Amino acid sequence: MKLSNIKRFWISFILSIPMLIQMFAMPFHWMMPGYNWIALITTTIIMAISALPYWKSAIAAFKKHSANMNTLVATGTAVAYFYSIFAMITNRPVYFESAAFITVFVLLGDAMEEKMHDNASNALGKLMGLQAKDAEVQRDGKFVKIPLDQVQVGDIIRVKPGEKIPVDGEILEGVTTLDESMVTGESMPVVKKVGDTVVGSTINSNGTITFKATKVGSDTMLAQIVDLVKKAQTSHAPIQNLTDKISNIFVPAVMIIAILTFIIWYSFLGATAVEAMLFAVSVIVIACPCALGLATPTALMVGTARSAKMGVLIKNGEVLQEVSDLNTVVFDKTGTITVGKPEVTDIFGDEKQVLRIAASLEESSEHSLATAIVKKADSEKLQIEKVNDFEAIEGKGVKANYHDQTAFVGSNRLLADVNISQEMNQQATKLQEEAKTVVYVGLNGEIIGLIAIQDIPKSSSKEAISELKKRGLKTVMLTGDNEKVAQAIANEVGIDQVIAGVLPNEKAEHIQELQQNGDKVAFVGDGINDAPALSTADVGIAMGSGTDIAIDSGGIVLVQNDLRGVVRALDISKKTFNRIKLNLFWALIYNTIGIPIAAGLFVGLGFTLSPELAGLAMAFSSVSVVGSSLLLNKTKIAGTN
Numbered sequence: 001m002k003l004s005n006i007k008r009f010w011i012s013f014i015l016s017i018p019m020l021i022q023m024f025a026m027p028f029h030w031m032m033p034g035y036n037w038i039a040l041i042t043t044t045i046i047m048a049i050s051a052l053p054y055w056k057s058a059i060a061a062f063k064k065h066s067a068n069m070n071t072l073v074a075t076g077t078a079v080a081y082f083y084s085i086f087a088m089i090t091n092r093p094v095y096f097e098s099a100a101f102i103t104v105f106v107l108l109g110d111a112m113e114e115k116m117h118d119n120a121s122n123a124l125g126k127l128m129g130l131q132a133k134d135a136e137v138q139r140d141g142k143f144v145k146i147p148l149d150q151v152q153v154g155d156i157i158r159v160k161p162g163e164k165i166p167v168d169g170e171i172l173e174g175v176t177t178l179d180e181s182m183v184t185g186e187s188m189p190v191v192k193k194v195g196d197t198v199v200g201s202t203i204n205s206n207g208t209i210t211f212k213a214t215k216v217g218s219d220t221m222l223a224q225i226v227d228l229v230k231k232a233q234t235s236h237a238p239i240q241n242l243t244d245k246i247s248n249i250f251v252p253a254v255m256i257i258a259i260l261t262f263i264i265w266y267s268f269l270g271a272t273a274v275e276a277m278l279f280a281v282s283v284i285v286i287a288c289p290c291a292l293g294l295a296t297p298t299a300l301m302v303g304t305a306r307s308a309k310m311g312v313l314i315k316n317g318e319v320l321q322e323v324s325d326l327n328t329v330v331f332d333k334t335g336t337i338t339v340g341k342p343e344v345t346d347i348f349g350d351e352k353q354v355l356r357i358a359a360s361l362e363e364s365s366e367h368s369l370a371t372a373i374v375k376k377a378d379s380e381k382l383q384i385e386k387v388n389d390f391e392a393i394e395g396k397g398v399k400a401n402y403h404d405q406t407a408f409v410g411s412n413r414l415l416a417d418v419n420i421s422q423e424m425n426q427q428a429t430k431l432q433e434e435a436k437t438v439v440y441v442g443l444n445g446e447i448i449g450l451i452a453i454q455d456i457p458k459s460s461s462k463e464a465i466s467e468l469k470k471r472g473l474k475t476v477m478l479t480g481d482n483e484k485v486a487q488a489i490a491n492e493v494g495i496d497q498v499i500a501g502v503l504p505n506e507k508a509e510h511i512q513e514l515q516q517n518g519d520k521v522a523f524v525g526d527g528i529n530d531a532p533a534l535s536t537a538d539v540g541i542a543m544g545s546g547t548d549i550a551i552d553s554g555g556i557v558l559v560q561n562d563l564r565g566v567v568r569a570l571d572i573s574k575k576t577f578n579r580i581k582l583n584l585f586w587a588l589i590y591n592t593i594g595i596p597i598a599a600g601l602f603v604g605l606g607f608t609l610s611p612e613l614a615g616l617a618m619a620f621s622s623v624s625v626v627g628s629s630l631l632l633n634k635t636k637i638a639g640t641n
């Protein structure tokens with residue numbers, strides 16, 4: 001039978017009550033009748049169910065010529081326990097309570113840790129529990145209720161006011177507001193209309209909608225969030241290597257100090273063998289570095305769960321460490337700083353012809369500028385024509401054969417051997433200064449017109465960038481767009497530096513360049529086109545789009561497409577990492593101060609530490625580390641409550 005640490009703790013605690021009573025009765029010269037026998041029996045049971053696992057682990061480590069934390073617990077308890085049996089036989093004072101209390105206190109630390117693990121996985125379980133139980137799905141023209149796990153991709157689902165959205169999907173009909181706080185951390189309800197994505201487990205408030213299921217089961221956003229957080233919680237932070245290294249030298253060093261303590265007290269300072277032994281046991285017990293072992297994982301667990309609730313998914317412990325060193329944040333422009341849904345604002349030249357030719361070419365392009373042009377043509381009810389030999393030139397534009405003539409739409413980089421009239425040049429400059437992207441439409445080696453397209457910054461971008469600057473970070477915009485447009489948008493939102501005219505495949509190189517100047521760089525992008533830049537940066541921050549957060553590159557994923565998430569991500573990462581450092585500091589200082597006291601260095605000043613007090617102190621250090629990690633749940637993070 002395997003008992004949980006929590007149960008083992010309670011059993012041991014109850015069994016040690018008689019010894020506790022005796023300890024408090026000592027000053028009154030009261031002796032519990034048959035105390036030695038009671039202590040022997042209860043301690044033996046405690047050793048068997050609670051201390052034995054530590055002994056086993058210590059022996060296993062010893063066989064591999066290594067020592068771990070359990071070596072110290074095992075040695076401390078074993079020495080106190082077996083000595084007491086020897087003392088009982090030879091009629092000397094016994095120290096069973098030392099063995100018992102040390103075990104109880106070590107278990108207290110372990111039980112706290114176990115409880116916290118349970119809580120953390122419960123919190124994740126609760127997140128999954130937010131899911132709806134069933135869904136109203138269209139079958140043979142009628143809506144019928146079916147269990148959630150039978151819903152398939154492509155199903156048409158109806159959701160009434162007050163109900164939960166069962167799976168991820170795209171709205172086909174209706175308008176409503178949704179409470180998405182469970183996945184984004186954003187408490188403001190969000191308006192959703194036809195074509196918008198909906199996320200499973202969010203709550204529909206006022207309208208009835210029908211939507212098409214796009215993701216079900218383990219592909220849903222919620223399932224992915226849970227998966228990411230789970231992985232992060234068990235990940236390794238590099239700072240932990242330090243902990244492991246310390247433990248490795250620490251344990252043997254402590255054993256040597258304990259032996260020296262015994263020898264010095266016994267041989268040189270006139271202590272009895274028992275007194276010298278008690279000093280040595282205290283040293284072993286206080287030195288137990290379990291607090292050190294708890295420092296990193298507990299903070300990581302609390303920090304990653306807390307950040308997930310705010311819509312910030314931190315992928316592993318390594319990211320936390322990198323965030324603390326950042327001094328530059330680089331942003332992609334389109335879709336990151338801006339809304340990413342550009343619109344045609346001005347057309348020069350023969351408007352109808354320019355737009356028709358442009359739209360006919362852009363019909364085959366996926367670019368957001370292309371979408372804007374085609375949309376405009378549609379709204380003008382223009383006939384889109386078929387083109388041949390379509391060619392997309394990455395970061396520059398598109399080219400095709402239009403009625404046997406070469407046509408193109410794109411930036412001035414496509415214009416190597418075409419002349420632009422003075423007038424058009426001035427037009428373009430004026431538009432670009434208004435933060436509008438200008439594309440040239442050319443036919444048969446001649447420019448026939450300009451189309452100006454505007455993509456406005458997200459309403460939250462300015463605030464987020466000023467928050468980052470307040471934190472002493474340099475902000476940079478990296479874009480394929482023209483310098484003037486980029487600069488105009490940068491001015492609008494307060495970005496410090498602009499790197500414009502960058503081809504998509506050069507973005508990663510520009511990040512490297514910044515790094516070579518000694519900058520620690522975070523890159524914020526949409527995660528779809530920006531994979532190389534995201535993985536080159538010291539910290540890659542990918543913005544989720546719609547329901548897709550399964551983004552491989554990037555150490556941090558933001559559920560919401562909002563730059564304020566970057567501020568939150570940096571704040572919580574920094575706070576978690578600082579907490580780890582604080583925990584490590586306290587855990588270490590504890591041992592450093594505790595060992596000399598336990599060794600009896602301050603006996604002259606009246607400071608001593610009995611083995612059981614050493615056990616209490618040691619347990620207290622673990623408990624305080626766990627508590628300190630839990631405090632991460634309470635720290636204030638900008639923009640959250």
Ligand SMILES: Nc1ncnc2c1ncn2[C@@H]1O[C@H](COP(=O)(O)OP(=O)(O)OP(=O)(O)O)[C@@H](O)[C@H]1O
Pocket residue numbers: 332333334362365366367369370393394395396397398409410411412437438439478479480481482502503504
């Ligand atoms: N399909 C297209 N139609 C018209 N122009 C295009 C097209 N593709 C690229 N261009 C031109 O090339 C420029 C650079 O494009 P690119 O895709 O590299 O960056 P972007 O979308 O403008 O901005 P960002 O780098 O911030 O995402 C565009 O600003 C545009 O002038």
Ligand SMILES: [Cu+]
Pocket residue numbers: 106109288289290291618619622
């Ligand atoms: Cu310990």
